[in-house]
């Protein structure tokens with residue numbers, strides 16, 4: 125497998141872009157290699173600058189649930205962009221987007237569109253603080269909600285991958301009101317809420333940034349009850365899980381109604397879009413109706429709205445989530461069996477079409493148990509898979525994503541690659 129062109133591009137990139145990448149995990153440092161540079165995608169495949177083809181299990185970190193370059197998404201983008209790409213003024217398509225989102229996720233009684241998941245979580249927290257008049261927030265150890273200052277405390281995803289869970293440059297004051305609790309533990313949440321000064325609990329209802337960790341039975345129900353009791357805003361960060369683990373997100377899958385939801389990735393159909401929304405009485409505190417300020421020139425961008433609406437429309441078709449469940453199970457079961465056949469201790473955590481294979485022998489239920497995984501072995505596995513034409517997320521502390529473009533044959537090829545990689 126040649127990688128000369130990727131290597132040359134990486135050299136150029138490093139001269140100008142810190143680490144040669146515009147987001148740290150994709151630099152592939154924790155898996156002991158350099159990145160390849162992607163030139164195009166098609167269905168379940170990505171192709172690098174040297175022409176190597178890979179079965180993609182990143183899916184742009186979640187958005188590409190329909191696969192790469194889906195013809196209906198490309199068509200709607202082309203059609204929309206012929207009328208202009210941005211106006212900085214209201215457009216009808218933003219209203220259609222909000223209506224589509226609310227229909228799928230009814231707890232989002234009112235919606236504001238933004239451009240990234242980080243913007244959505246940052247804005248939702250400001251809103252929760254403005255609504256309650258309280259400063260403190262609770263987040264999970266190893267939970268990742270974008271890179272706003274107050275959320276870069278015991279953070280997962282790239283921060284966990286690179287060993288910088290509390291970033292330099294975050295002033296002490298910005299992090300002082302962030303309380304960190306273990307995922308799947310209600311006792312610590314109850315203790316923290318008992319003082320009556322917590323504005324919000326922000327949680328990934330299925331954690332995806334410490335690797336995938338499912339909520340324990342009763343955990344989300346417990347959070348709901350505790351937040352209601354203490355007048356604290358419950359925020360579900362569904363940037364990854366929205367339209368992924370069910371059409372209506374994790375809140376539909378587990379039947380829990382949060383006060384606010386942050387959502388992104390899939391709702392942009394592969395273009396930069398995200399949103400936050402929820403109870404109307406809370407959302408009405410936002411400017412221009414209320415005193416909580418939030419804004420964005422490219423918020424509600426027509427191209428992103430059009431791609432997102434089309435993606436949601438396609439996902440609403442019958443059989444979609446049954447297929448995603450089936451393809452996720454085929455992959456999850458196959459990867460676990462491959463590890464067992466090779467005599468390698470492994471745990472498969474999966475919810476629908478998102479999953480993580482942890483190289484450890486005890487259940488992974490929170491960040492502490494995730495950290496027990498053998499990251500060196502994960503690095504070898506990543507490289508072995510890449511060399512056999514499969515692209516995994518380059519970190520033990522990320523989730524892999526399967527798409528509707530993956531056929532059973534593609535999954536079987538991935539499992540065969542895993543058998544060979546793990547055997548060697």
Ligand code: HOZ
Nearest residue numbers: 147148149150185281282
């Ligand atoms: N931190 C995101 C994944 N959980 C995005 C990583 C990237 O785009 O490189």
